[in-house]
């Protein structure tokens with residue numbers, strides 16, 4: 001059997017890096033010991049070149065050229081055929097775990113990690129994982145455009161999280177501006193990319209993103225998806241606990257939005273078909289609607305859900321990539337442009353395909369409890385969506 005590209009190139013890479021390391025040590029020592037300016041100048045140039053091999057990103061000289069250098073050094077032979085994915089906010093609580101999970105996704109060939117802080121560390125760390133995706137890091141607004149250029153999927157967990165006592169809407173003041181800036185970058189550099197928006201309040205930030213894209217003339221409603229997968233993961237978990245089932249066997253549609261009463265689990269549509277007592281319905285609905293607050297309180301000031309969210313975001317991103325690849329029957333809940341209700345955006349099951357959310361499913365039959373919940377959800381959602389629209393239009 002012929003060796004794979006990676007096996008074939010490995011001995012050569014090992015020798016090269018040993019050589020680079022030895023020369024680096026030699027030149028550093030020589031530079032310290034040598035007193036003539038001429039030698040020092042030449043040695044410094046060599047050290048800079050060798051450092052670039054050891055730490056291909058973020059040395060001050062290279063910062064501006066970071067992505068270009070990455071391309072020159074691109075390990076194309078070791079890279080997967082696959083999709084190009086950017087994570088904006090990659091150094092955060094969600095961002096770091098999500099970066100790790102996306103580096104493990106075999107559908108990803110190139111992973112761009114962008115943040116305004118600590119992107120170099122996260123990039124160096126994740127890039128040592130021996131999986132197929134090539135990783136490049138981007139730090140600060142000057143590198144945003146390089147981070148976004150050519151991307152197929154952009155995942156946005158950038159922004160501040162809640163502390164106990166706060167609502168998601170309390171994050172609007174800071175996160176609205178962050179989402180606006182990042183989406184302006186998307187509109188300019190990868191207008192055809194699918195966007196997975198995680199930053200809260202999702203019920204408003206999705207509307208903000210849509211308005212930014214409309215203003216730029218790049219809006220494709222199918223490609224803008226608010227991530228509500230964590231609500232579904234929680235619903236599956238809590239329902240499975242009540243039913244005594246494995247959560248992987250349970251499927252609970254969660255519709256509406258992503259905050260308090262706007263999170264509406266449709267327990268009458270649970271698979272496998274199950275019946276619940278009135279108190280089970282009350283308990284489950286409350287717990288699913290307040291799952292985020294449960295984590296915020298347990299973390300006691302240290303942020304909100306990060307690990308379960310990274311898991312949920314990675315699951316949703318994988319579904320988007322499978323859709324892009326052309327897989328059939330990829331269905332997930334998401335907060336998208338919708339005609340299911342009178343609201344401009346609403347979360348329901350959607351079918352993901354080559355162009356994004358290609359089909360938005362109807363709600364299906366609701367019981368009386370769910371109909372009452374739907375009215376409450378719509379009332380709150382209407383205000384949150386309008387707040388997002390106004391942020392850009394006014």
Ligand SMILES: NC(=O)c1ccc[n+]([C@@H]2O[C@H](COP(=O)([O-])OP(=O)(O)OC[C@H]3O[C@@H](n4cnc5c(N)ncnc54)[C@H](O)[C@@H]3O)[C@@H](O)[C@H]2O)c1
Pocket residue numbers: 088089090091092093094095114115116117157158159160161162171175178181182197198199200201202227228229230231258303304305306309
């Ligand atoms: N949709 C959901 O289900 C869901 C679930 C959990 C958390 N969230 C939200 O996700 C967001 C992030 O949560 P976290 O716990 O990871 O927070 P965090 O503070 O740990 O990380 C946020 C990261 O965003 C970065 N950031 C800030 N401004 C930026 C900018 N302009 N460009 C790029 N990066 C920027 C920060 O430097 C930080 O690294 C919060 O708004 C939170 O409420 C959403």
Ligand SMILES: O=C(O)C[C@H](O)C(=O)O
Pocket residue numbers: 161162168200230291292293295296304305
């Ligand atoms: O609750 C939060 O603030 C974070 C997130 O929206 C969640 O549902 O965990």
